[in-house]
Amino acid sequence: MKKKLFTVTFLALTLFLQTGALATVTDVPDYRYVPPVSVSYSSEWQSDVGNRPDTGCESVFVADPDSGKVFYEKNAHTKMYPASTTKMLTALVVIENCSLSETAKVSRSAVDLVPSGYTTGGLCAGEVFDIKTLLYALLIPSANDAAYVLAEHVSGSVDAFAELCNKRAKELGCENLHFVNPNGIHSENHYCTAYDLYLIAKECLKYDIFREIVKTKRFSLPATDIYPENDRTFSNTNALLLSGTYYYEYCTGIKTGRTNPAGECLVASAAHNGVNLISVVLGGQSENSKGLNDRFYDTKRLFEFVYNTYSHKTFARSGDSFLTLDIENASSDSPYTKLVIGTDISAFVPDSLSGDEIPFSISLKKDISAPIFKGQILGEITFYADGYVIKTDLLSDRFIEAVNREYRYLLWNTAFLNR
16 A cells, blocks of 8 residues: 555655646546435424315324424324323333233233223233234224233333333333323323324334234224134224225325213324325314214325325425525636535425425535635535425536645645545
């Protein structure tokens, strides 16, 4: 390495002494740099979109879990009863603390704890199931007995499991949640907000097994020695997944809930055109003025509103110039450079929003002076696109020679050796 350094330096110095200039300095390669793009969300920069649907549900929250962009919000931080949407958190804690192949035995208490009128999977005391099967029973037919089996398996008791769930929810940022059971059976001390359930659903969807289960339309419990029949077959309680009035082709899950105090509840997910959505609706009517169930009717309309009102738009392309900058110490024949971006910039924004309406700000590096290489980072540009805060580097679009020859030589030599 030392020999290579000496040889290259000697040859370059010889060229400089013989010609009085570095004839090849402008041939220094570009950085070949593809700048990263940072995307975050701030409601401060989000425009007000008209034609938002009215909802019958009392509490609503719809957002993109990948960027955090909020599309609809109504009483999202008001404490509500979650009913069986509780089971998302139960599933999360179980997935994070158990192997899917572990087995759990159905206790007598797990069967007897379910009050009359609440849904069960028809589990029998003494039956043994693996955790994966119990998760299917928990999330598809919303089996309350399966929730108790899982809670006892993980923590030894329902109370201890509830404490574990509350701790995990706090870690996720749930500020107004307090659960006392694993299934949402009504209690005045069992509550949360629509936003809390959004945070839980967002975390749940990171797990393949959870995503697999919540989009499954039908499920059968296997026969056992204690219950040898094969008649425990259930349909998913989420009507958005099933053919009929509420079917929505882009729905991918997640969980229903209903008690008289909680009303009709649904946490749902959808994916279309590269954009994922999570919707939470709580406190709906089982039959609204149209004769329809609020939770499914509202959710389907909310998904349609977002996907029909917003689309991906590219509002800046690689090579676009945003500022012309005079460069200190530049030779007289090239004293300036244009600052360009090195990648396309796009966002999921309202169809009514044009690229000209998207503001941006520029931050330059300190002490910018020649020589400057083509593709060198000279600053950063931030776009404010309907709630998205998108940052990327600003690059020089050309090579700028320096007036000082010796300085030019030293920088060229450094660049050459570090190609």
